[in-house]
Amino acid sequence: MTPAGPNLVAARLAAAVVTPYTVRPALMDVLQVSILVIVAAGATIVVLSKTPVRQVIALSSYGLLLALLFLAFQAPDVALSELTVGAIALPALLLLTLAKVQGRRK
């Protein structure tokens, strides 16, 4: 599947197309590295949260951060899934479960 000469040139040209949204590769690296660091910090905050309810809220924010990470790594579809599942559905189910468990404990 190695592209022939003309194809390779075409591919290079396609990669070099500049749109109003084109970002310099160095800037993209800065963005990706910083979002990775922020996500690592967010994960640490989730793990270190003391009470379960706070942990769920932190987890929801962490899902938002992960969605931004996927967006920065050019996976908008995964970002959408992470947004709905990681930031909404999972925290909502956990909160409902917590509400049920704590209600029973009373």
Place this chain on the structure above:
Amino acid sequence: MTPALRRGMFFAGLAGFVAFYLWGLAGLPGFGRYPGPYGFIINRIAVGQTNATGVVSAVNFEYRGFDTVGEEFILFAAAAGVATVLRHLRGEQEGGRDEASPEASVHATSDAIKLSSLLFVGPAVLMGWFLASHAQTSPAGGFQGGVLLATAFALIYLSGEFVTFRRLSPGTAVDAAGAVGAAGFAAIGLTAVILGFPYLYNFLPLGTKPGAVSSSGTIALISFFVGIEVGAAFILIIAELVEQKLLVSGRGAR
């Protein structure tokens, strides 16, 4: 087993794990490098073959449609399992005693929460509907859209309107919607077989313009059914948990 021996075994295992892990990492392709031909082929042919500019959806619902049927039924089975377990519990604990109305045990909600929840119901429905019906044109899809649609119902509950929440999502209707969504996906595949094509073959007209909402044949339709199924499954799970909280534990607290 002495602590020293146990520690020794732990470190031996750790060393083995680290060794294999590093070995595996060393074999990975470089950051951002994609080695396989599959993605390049799909990128080149997908839009021309399906008229879907949301190529990820084209992969999910067409090229890898069979995998997605499996995923869909995993969610369906999970929701059915949650409902079965929780309904069983409810039957046990309610025991047919005083039939207090559910709203009696709803906690008072602050006006700020009520207002902000209700404000987001409309946008959630709109976005959910948009995502579920635009899989063929954008990185959206039925899974994301379905979850957002279910969120709209959860917001109605959050705003303290439990009765409205239950009236808008009666159990039988939600169960039926989930079944229709799951069966619709499988039925599209079977329709292709009946027409003499392979399972999940894209037998509908693809439209003339790539990226139009009406394009891509079965891809858009399958995504829509997936949206219904996922939305219904999440509403079902949320409703079961909410009722558990209100009926069972609410009663225990009194």
